[in-house]
Amino acid sequence: MQVSVETTSQIERRITIQVPAGEIDEAVNTRLKETAKNVRLNGFRQGRVPMAVVRQRYGESVRNEVVGEVMRERYVRAITDEGFNPAGYPQIEPTVNEAGKDFEFVATMEVYPEVELASIEGTEVERPVVEVTDADVDEMIATLRKQNAAWEEVDAAAEDGDQVTIDFQGYIGDEPFEGGSAEGHELVIGSNSFIPGFEEQLIGAKAGDDKTIKVTFPDDYQAEHLAGKEASFQVKVHKVSRQSLPEVDAEFIERFGVEGGDETKFRAEIKKNMTREAAQAVDNRVKQQIMDALKKANDIPVPTALVQQETDGMKRQAAQQFGLGEDFDVSQLPNELFEEQAKGRVQVGLLLAEVIKANELDASDDEIKAKVEELAEQYQDPSEVVDYYMGNEQMKTQVKSAVLEEKAVDKLLEQATVKDVDMSYQQVLAAAQQQAEAGEGAEEDEATSA
Structure with a gap:
């Protein structure tokens, strides 16, 4: 077997492999002899069909089988001998495939990039310092009361925050438009769930009232036939x-x-949960700054196959999040919606893996269990969660990855200049929400393998 390798990019290799014609022909002949033992053809007894007939009838298909097996086996042998670490499956194409000639095929593949980590020395990181106050707890209890409030009918004019039960029909000019009507719809005034200007015009309305409400659809309204139009x-x-x-x-x-x-216990439990939530928001905010600095200092190429794998995973998550059902074909979702974020996730994963390797980081069972216990605090029966995770090797591996990722971030943080910034609970949560909406922090749940 002759092997030649061409480097076509930082992460792409083109391998040309030649196999002597004799090896292919011998394998084909052996396979045809085995086939002949079981062939049944009219006019011949089983196992007595002449080889010339067997070759004419089955030669092409047998050769294709042999060639396929040879390409797979020689490809694996070649990448092992060359020490390649492929990312995803190769594209394999025969270039010479004729009886009596040396067989030749080309395998084009992507490999994991070789990473020489650049330091993030000098990076400035803002680390929020948060204290959950009694006033924050009071506000959380007020939110819980609203979430568990009951709606009671009143004989009064509607105010901001009230719920009105209405029938409505929308018109563009004198013509009703599709999707512009409902009966018995419950609308909370001030929820901003309707077209801007609609809800405010219901303030002061009473049961039994008939009202005409005039609004203008936003220019960027999702229904293009209504965008920018006046409606009543x-x-x-x-x-x-x-x-x-x-x-x-x-x-x-x-x-x-x-x-x-x-x-007293109730308030203590709320404060404990809020403190944990704030700590997670702080960690994610710090981590995102570290990840941004790491990517900026190490603009490595990422294999297309890995980006596609991540894109497919994100599609499945999106389908699950929006309740599209297990049978939904995620290929209907455009790659473009996820590719940029997926590329960032892959890049971060590769870089963190290199940080873990370079610093010889590891996670003990005690450290994994401590992390599981931390995660389990938010569940009704923490001990049951701990037992489940620690008794499941796959779940343990995921938690180990999270622990290693935290250690890698801590190592990188040593290179940065950290500035503590006082923030309220509401401010740090609002900042975390903005980060999530902007698509940042997408790697926070990404498992990194050493």
């Missing part, structure tokens, strides 16, 4: 309801798993 809605108000907030009593507190309804 005929609205019938059936009911006005107002939120009735629950009292913070034992019954309310027990809904959140605090036995006995003790308010």
Whole structure:
């Protein structure tokens, strides 16, 4: 077997492999003899069909089988001998495939990039310093009361925050438009779930009122035939309801798993959860700055196959998130929606793997268990979660990857200049939300293998 390698890019290799004609012909003849033993043809007894007939009938298909096996086997042998670390499957194409001639094929493949890590020395990282206050806990309890509020019908004019039950029909000029009508729709004024200007015009309405509401659809409205157009809605108000907030009593507190309804324990549990949430937001904010600096200092090429794998995974996550069902064909989702983010994830994964390797980082069982216990705190029965994770090698491996990733970030953080910045709980959560909406921090759940 003769092998020649051409480097066509930083991560692409073109391997040309030649196999002597005799080896192919011998393998084909052997396979044809085996085939002849079981061939059944009219006019011949089983196993007595002349080889010339067997070759005429089955020669081409047998050669294709042999060639396919040879290409797979010789490709593996070649990349092993050359020490390549392929990323994804190769493209294999025969270039000379004729009886009596040396067989030749070309395998084009991508390899993992060779990374020489550049330092992020001098990078400035802002690290939020957050303290969850009693006022923050009060605000969280107020939010929980609103989430558990009941709507009670009132004989009063609708105010901001009230819920109105309405029928409506929308018109462009004198013509009703598709999708512009509903009956018995429950709308919370101030929720901004309707066209801008619609909800405000319901303030002051009472049950039984008929109103004409005029609005202009935004220029970027998703329904292009309505974008930028003026519309009117005929609205019938059936009911006005107002939120009735629950009292913070034992019954309310027990809904959140605090036995006995003790308010002191309730507040302590809320503060504990908020503190954990704030710490995660801080870690993610710091990590994102480190990842951005790492990518900027190390603009490595990423294999297309890995980006496609990540893109496919993100498509599946999106389909699950939006409840599209297990049978949904994710190929219907355009690659373009995910490719840039997927490329960033792959790049970060490769770089973090190199950081882990360069610093010989590892995670012990005790460290893995400590991380699992941290994750389990948010569940009803933490011990059950810990037992499940520690008894499942696949889950343990995922947690180990997360621990190694944290260690890698800590190592990189040693190269940076860290500036502590005081932030409130609300500020750090708002910053985390903005980061998520901007598509940043996409790598926070990405498992990195050493």
